[in-house]
Amino acid sequence: MSTPFDQKTTRFVSWIQSNFDFVSPKFEVADLRSQSQGRGLIAKEDISVGETLFEFPRDKIINFDSSTLSQLNDGKNRDILIELGQWDALILCVAYELILGKESRWWDYLNILPQSVEDFNTLMFWNDDELEKLKPSSVLDRIGKEDAEMTYSRLVPEYCNRLGVPKLADFLTLDKFHAVASLIMSYSFDVDHVDEVDAAERDQAADSSEAGIDEIEQQQGQQGEEDQKSEEDDDDDDDDDDTRSGDASSALKFDSYLKSMVPLADTLNANTTLVNATLHYDHDKLAMKAIKPINKGDQIFNTYGDLPNSEIMRKYGYVELPSSAAEFADIPLTVITQYYQKKFSETFSTVKNVDHIVERLLDLIGQSEYLEETLEDNEGGIVIERYEIYSGGELLPEFILLLLILSTLYESFKTDLKWFRKLARQVDRPESDFEIFVNRATVKCFQLLDQRSIVTEAMMEDLKQITSSRIDEYPRYLINGEYKLPAEFKLDMTRKGLADIILKNEVMCLQDILDGKFPPVAVDSGEPKFEVMSNEKFLKNVMKRKQEEDEKRSRKRHRVN
Numbered sequence: 176m177s178t179p180f181d182q183k184t185t186r187f188v189s190w191i192q193s194n195f196d197f198v199s200p201k202f203e204v205a206d207l208r209s210q211s212q213g214r215g216l217i218a219k220e221d222i223s224v225g226e227t228l229f230e231f232p233r234d235k236i237i238n239f240d241s242s243t244l245s246q247l248n249d250g251k252n253r254d255i256l257i258e259l260g261q262w263d264a265l266i267l268c269v270a271y272e273l274i275l276g277k278e279s280r281w282w283d284y285l286n287i288l289p290q291s292v293e294d295f296n297t298l299m300f301w302n303d304d305e306l307e308k309l310k311p312s313s314v315l316d317r318i319g320k321e322d323a324e325m326t327y328s329r330l331v332p333e334y335c336n337r338l339g340v341p342k343l344a345d346f347l348t349l350d351k352f353h354a355v356a357s358l359i360m361s362y363s364f365d366v367d368h369v370d371e372v373d374a375a376e377r378d379q380a381a382d383s384s385e386a387g388i389d390e391i392e393q394q395q396g397q398q399g400e401e402d403q404k405s406e407e408d409d410d411d412d413d414d415d416d417d418t419r420s421g422d423a424s425s426a427l428k429f430d431s432y433l434k435s436m437v438p439l440a441d442t443l444n445a446n447t448t449l450v451n452a453t454l455h456y457d458h459d460k461l462a463m464k465a466i467k468p469i470n471k472g473d474q475i476f477n478t479y480g481d482l483p484n485s486e487i488m489r490k491y492g493y494v495e496l497p498s499s500a501a502e503f504a505d506i507p508l509t510v511i512t513q514y515y516q517k518k519f520s521e522t523f524s525t526v527k528n529v530d531h532i533v534e535r536l537l538d539l540i541g542q543s544e545y546l547e548e549t550l551e552d553n554e555g556g557i558v559i560e561r562y563e564i565y566s567g568g569e570l571l572p573e574f575i576l577l578l579l580i581l582s583t584l585y586e587s588f589k590t591d592l593k594w595f596r597k598l599a600r601q602v603d604r605p606e607s608d609f610e611i612f613v614n615r616a617t618v619k620c621f622q623l624l625d626q627r628s629i630v631t632e633a634m635m636e637d638l639k640q641i642t643s644s645r646i647d648e649y650p651r652y653l654i655n656g657e658y659k660l661p662a663e664f665k666l667d668m669t670r671k672g673l674a675d676i677i678l679k680n681e682v683m684c685l686q687d688i689l690d691g692k693f694p695p696v697a698v699d700s701g702e703p704k705f706e707v708m709s710n711e712k713f714l715k716n717v718m719k720r721k722q723e724e725d726e727k728r729s730r731k732r733h734r735v736n
């Protein structure tokens with residue numbers, strides 16, 4: 176006898192059959208609850224690269240453009256919604272479809288989606304004690320519960336009334352609001368506007384005719400490049416990553432995409448290493464296509480982006496075992512600052528106020544005009560709140576440069592204590608010798624790193640010490656080998672168990688640094704990506720001007736004597 180779960184699947188599949196233009200008979204929507212994966216797509220036959228799995232017109236997806244809510248009130252609702260951010264608008268549009276129930280043209284689709292807070296395992300729904308288990312992961316700063324609550328107060332009831340549907344305010348309790356927002360977080364896609372797709376196609380056509388690329392190759396490349404779930408676009412659009420929008424500049428009318436619920440495309444589960452299908456945006460159609468050969472019996476996986484387990488848990492409520500292909504830990508600026516403050520105060524014990532000196536160094540490096548002009552893509556400067564540490568010893572260029580500059584400044588000051596004492600008296604004076612030297616060291620370090628991929632022994636040592644301070648903030652049993660990662664994700668895992676998996680993966684990224692994986696090796700050449708230079712040799716480059724000035728001064732003194 177079929178269960179309510181199966182009945183919902185059957186109705187959904189027949190909705191798909193009657194609404195989509197093409198649905199390949201080579202896959203089925205399967206019940207993967209025994210693997211803790213809900214529904215998913217399984218291949219019933221072998222599928223080749225480039226093969227279309229399903230294809231459908233744009234009006235089958237739910238977004239601001241297509242939703243029932245925006246058609247109400249003689250177009251007035253459209254004008255109101257278009258001024259809202261992507262999240263706000265889609266939350267209201269989806270909530271309204273849920274109120275419509277069977278009257279919604281998406282009902283058989285909406286009916287298979289999670290809709291209440293109990294259906295979610297994402298971090299938004301962990302209580303304070305459970306979240307405590309995730310310390311010291313920086314994912315705790317990214318949950319955004321307060322922001323979501325502020326969005327709620329802004330939209331409910333005011334916007335529900337303005338949109339002429341006060342019953343939306345009755346429906347959207349705070350819990351329901353969190354549930355709809357979380358549904359959008361884990362199911363929506365950012366779908367490019369038609370004109371964006373057209374422009375991209377025109378560019379691609381021009382490129383390929385210039386380069387004479389073989390047609391099939393081009394088609395495959397294009398599929399591979401298509402963006403998948405909305406959350407993949409984090410780097411491009413940070414503000415869009417939560418429910419915070421609300422100021423006029425974040426209105427969806429300025430965006431080149433629409434956050435959308437995409438039936439069936441969102442039935443695919445994800446895996447960072449096993450991804451074998453991606454969503455392709457065409458002028459008036461969307462299509463899911465295989466990007467790898469898929470064997471009969473295999474699951475068809477999408478990607479939700481290059482996310483570490485902490486982010487997969489935060490947004491989607493599961494983890495990949497043993498690890499995601501994109502794990503990272505991070506080192507907060509505070510850890511770096513404290514490390515150098517301690518080091519400076521130990522070495523320069525007779526110099527007053529070294530804590531402030533280190534803060535000033537960071538200010539000057541952060542405000543470096545040279546770096547601002549040279550690093551075009553780096554708007555925020557190189558002094559940022561946190562630095563990601565990827566697995567295998569891969570580091571952010573900003574982090575490498577910051578440590579190179581700070582370690583070089585420390586080593587330089589150490590060469591001449593009298594000179595450092597003099598500089599230390601001028602730390603707050605604009606255009607002082609202190610400022611000039613810091614700027615000069617910054618430029619030199621950047622040039623040596625950028626042009627010759629050079630780091631120093633001192634930078635390597637500081638990196639290890641700083642990483643070691645950060646790793647010490649994690650529970651001991653995750654560092655000393657006592658803990659073993661479980662074999663597979665299960666929905667009934669305790670939240671402490673899930674937190675351990677996330678933290679262990681972060682510890683492993685940090686451990687890679689302590690195990691000497693930095694500098695990592697380039698895949699193509701097999702050579703280390705950076706050359707480690709002795710401190711003396713490196714300092715010669717940085718201190719050259721000072722030495723020349725010292726010599727000049729000493730020659731003058733000799734002449735006077």
Ligand SMILES: C[S@@+](CC[C@H](N)C(=O)[O-])C[C@H]1O[C@@H](n2cnc3c(N)ncnc32)[C@H](O)[C@@H]1O
Nearest residue numbers: 211212213214361362441442443444445491493
């Ligand atoms: C876009 S939906 C995919 C379809 C979903 N399985 C369903 O039944 O509706 C994303 C959700 O699927 C689940 N999911 C996706 N990939 C998974 C995986 N590799 N392992 C476990 N759960 C996964 C998570 O609950 C996630 O929030």
